[in-house]
Amino acid sequence: MTLPEISRDIAFVTGAASGFGFALSKELVSRGASVIMTDINEDGCKKAVAEINEKAGKTAAIAIKVDTTRFEDQLAAYEIGKETFGRVDMLSLVFANAGISEHPWIPVFDPTTSSSRPITKPNTTTLDVTLDGQLNTAALAFQVFERQEPNPRTGFRGKLVITSSIIGFWPCKGAPLYSTAKAGVVSFMRTMAGYYGDKGITVNLIAPNVTATPIVPPDFLALLGDTYVCPLELVIEQMISVLGSCKDNGRAICISGKETWDHIQNDPMFEKNRVQFEKMEYEFGKGMGLWE
Numbered sequence: 238m239t240l241p242e243i244s245r246d247i248a249f250v251t252g253a254a255s256g257f258g259f260a261l262s263k264e265l266v267s268r269g270a271s272v273i274m275t276d277i278n279e280d281g282c283k284k285a286v287a288e289i290n291e292k293a294g295k296t297a298a299i300a301i302k303v304d305t306t307r308f309e310d311q312l313a314a315y316e317i318g319k320e321t322f323g324r325v326d327m328l329s330l331v332f333a334n335a336g337i338s339e340h341p342w343i344p345v346f347d348p349t350t351s352s353s354r355p356i357t358k359p360n361t362t363t364l365d366v367t368l369d370g371q372l373n374t375a376a377l378a379f380q381v382f383e384r385q386e387p388n389p390r391t392g393f394r395g396k397l398v399i400t401s402s403i404i405g406f407w408p409c410k411g412a413p414l415y416s417t418a419k420a421g422v423v424s425f426m427r428t429m430a431g432y433y434g435d436k437g438i439t440v441n442l443i444a445p446n447v448t449a450t451p452i453v454p455p456d457f458l459a460l461l462g463d464t465y466v467c468p469l470e471l472v473i474e475q476m477i478s479v480l481g482s483c484k485d486n487g488r489a490i491c492i493s494g495k496e497t498w499d500h501i502q503n504d505p506m507f508e509k510n511r512v513q514f515e516k517m518e519y520e521f522g523k524g525m526g527l528w529e
């Protein structure tokens with residue numbers, strides 16, 4: 238696959254201290270881009286940046302502590318990045334990548350004890366990071382992109398890539414809030430791609446199956462075997478494939494093992510209801526001031 242040219246781009250990556258975010262940052266720098274690497278794990282992020290810069294022989298990446306659930310952290314990181322790398326086409330690539338695995342949200346159902354225990358408030362930490370945190374990143378990306386003129390090299394104001402999961406399409410009973418977060422960003426990506434597509438901004442998403450990164454316990458990987466585990470390089474290649482002057486927008490790129498495919502909405506009942514749905518969409522947008 239010939240990957241798009243990104244040698245003068247500046248990227249913003251969340252969850253960059255490890256796994257996809259680190260591998261992606263390395264790849265972006267090796268292709269000539271500069272990267273604002275952010276993570277809640279400050280030491281891990283600094284270590285990752287030191288490794289990248291040593292190899293690059295220059296300051297191609299910077300490390301900034303960001304908790305993605307805090308929009309103000311992300312905004313501050315952008316401001317620092319702008320000061321460090323600032324130029325006309327500042328921040329053309331944003332990756333809403335940070336996520337965490339399932340945290341139990343309510344106590345497990347047990348017919349012998351459930352009726353006698355207190356009804357507890359749910360723990361929504363998984364959604365806070367994996368859904369809200371990514372929406373914070375997107376909110377920063379869109380507002381920055383909107384302020385920038387289309388880049389003469391690519392024709393785009395900016396590009397957002399969201400890390401979802403195959404679990405966004407295949408609800409997982411063992412991880413209900415993670416499934417919800419990953420499905421949520423699919424819908425979000427599709428709405429935003431539809432809205433921004435004619436405004437010089439693209440939004441795409443990758444939905445990998447299990448990949449060997451620190452989020453996945455090694456014994457779990459061993460249990461699954463090789464067939465469905467994604468090679469890390471393939472996931473990164475798919476993230477990069479929609480950058481530069483690539484016109485792709487609104488794609489949900491699924492990856493399982495070595496296979497990739499686009500998830501499409503193909504329910505025939507949607508087609509049957511399209512006229513009504515488009516009317517509803519138009520009225521909602523009008524009410525929100527998105528169009529006349």
Ligand SMILES: NC(=O)c1ccc[n+]([C@@H]2O[C@H](COP(=O)([O-])OP(=O)(O)OC[C@H]3O[C@@H](n4cnc5c(N)ncnc54)[C@H](O)[C@@H]3O)[C@@H](O)[C@H]2O)c1
Pocket residue numbers: 251252253254255256257258275276277278281303304305306334335336337338366367370400401402403444445446447448449450451452453
């Ligand atoms: N590895 C897989 O099998 C797999 C499959 C599908 C999707 N994903 C998704 O890929 C993304 C990256 O995960 P990964 O596999 O690289 O795991 P990872 O644990 O290696 O990386 C996640 C990074 O996010 C950081 N992070 C966690 N909470 C944060 C917060 N509040 N603010 C900022 N940073 C935070 C962590 O410190 C870590 O460095 C996640 O969204 C994950 O859900 C992973």
